[in-house]
Amino acid sequence: MSIIPERPEPLLRLDEVAAALEELRTHVATEEPLPAVLQRLAETAVKGTTDADAVSVTVLAADGPETQATTDPEMADIDRVQYSAESGPALHAATTRQPVRSVVDDDEKRWPEFVRAARSAGIRAYLSMPLLLEAEEELVGALNVYSRTASAFDPFDETLMRLFTNTASAAISNARRWHHARDRVRHLEVALTSRAEIDQAKGVLMAVHGIGPDDAFARLVEQSQQQNRKLREVARELLESVRNR
Structure with a gap:
């Protein structure tokens, strides 16, 4: 053997x-x-x-x-x-x-x-x-x-x-690539959500004040600058105030 x-x-x-x-x-x-x-x-x-x-x-x-x-x-x-x-x-x-x-x-x-x-x-x-x-x-x-x-x-x-x-x-x-990709997806999700909220807020202002989309957006921007807050936060607050009425 x-x-x-x-x-x-x-x-x-x-x-x-x-x-x-x-x-x-x-x-x-x-x-x-x-x-x-x-x-x-x-x-x-x-x-x-x-x-x-x-x-x-x-x-x-x-x-x-x-x-x-x-x-x-x-x-x-x-x-x-x-x-x-x-x-x-x-x-x-x-x-x-x-x-x-x-x-x-x-x-x-x-x-x-x-x-x-x-x-x-x-x-x-x-x-x-x-x-x-x-x-x-x-x-x-x-x-x-x-x-x-x-x-x-x-x-x-x-x-x-x-x-x-x-x-x-x-x-x-x-x-690291997975981590960076996940962060990009999260940022994109935030951006899309913010865009949707801003568009809804613009619609509210257009309906309430009888103005066009550009003027409605300008009002949101003006309020954002005056309060030193992000545009999406101003839009979200406006939407919440409408829902709570």
Whole structure:
């Protein structure tokens, strides 16, 4: 009976990441909001990375960096320490667009606040990868992988996670497109509703005052400017006053 040789350890790790990527592609819907995509990204990454105990996702928001997804709330605390100190591997990876892989004890001088927080949580090693949207070359933030094993990550893990983040960028792009499309639809719905209300208000003024559509619209605009209110609000108030009579 032939014996099937065991797959080399690097290939096993490659299998884990390939399986994680397939899960990400299978479960991330194009109509899934960005926070849900980032959370799924974190959960998939922790499954697909050997010795990973937790994963968080740092996003460079308009009002500063924030952790928008994590598999362990304690890691969000470590991230917040970095944000407050304005230094740490997550921010370094995000701002330099380069991976950061190290043992926590080696960075006490470089990032003392981060090291104290990591030690307190039992974290011994980390790997932070920049998250980029490839087509737009837009920087999203960083994917942060934490481990309680000092020897957790090596250059091969870094290469695998680079492939992972490249694939994940497509899911993030889809989520953003869905979000923007949803906002456009909402704005269009508001605009159509406003137009209908303004037309109805014009009709009321035309019937009450015996004036034409242009004069009715001018009266609405004049009232809007005098009250410093949006035209649709003035129109809606007029319609409500008529209904309540």
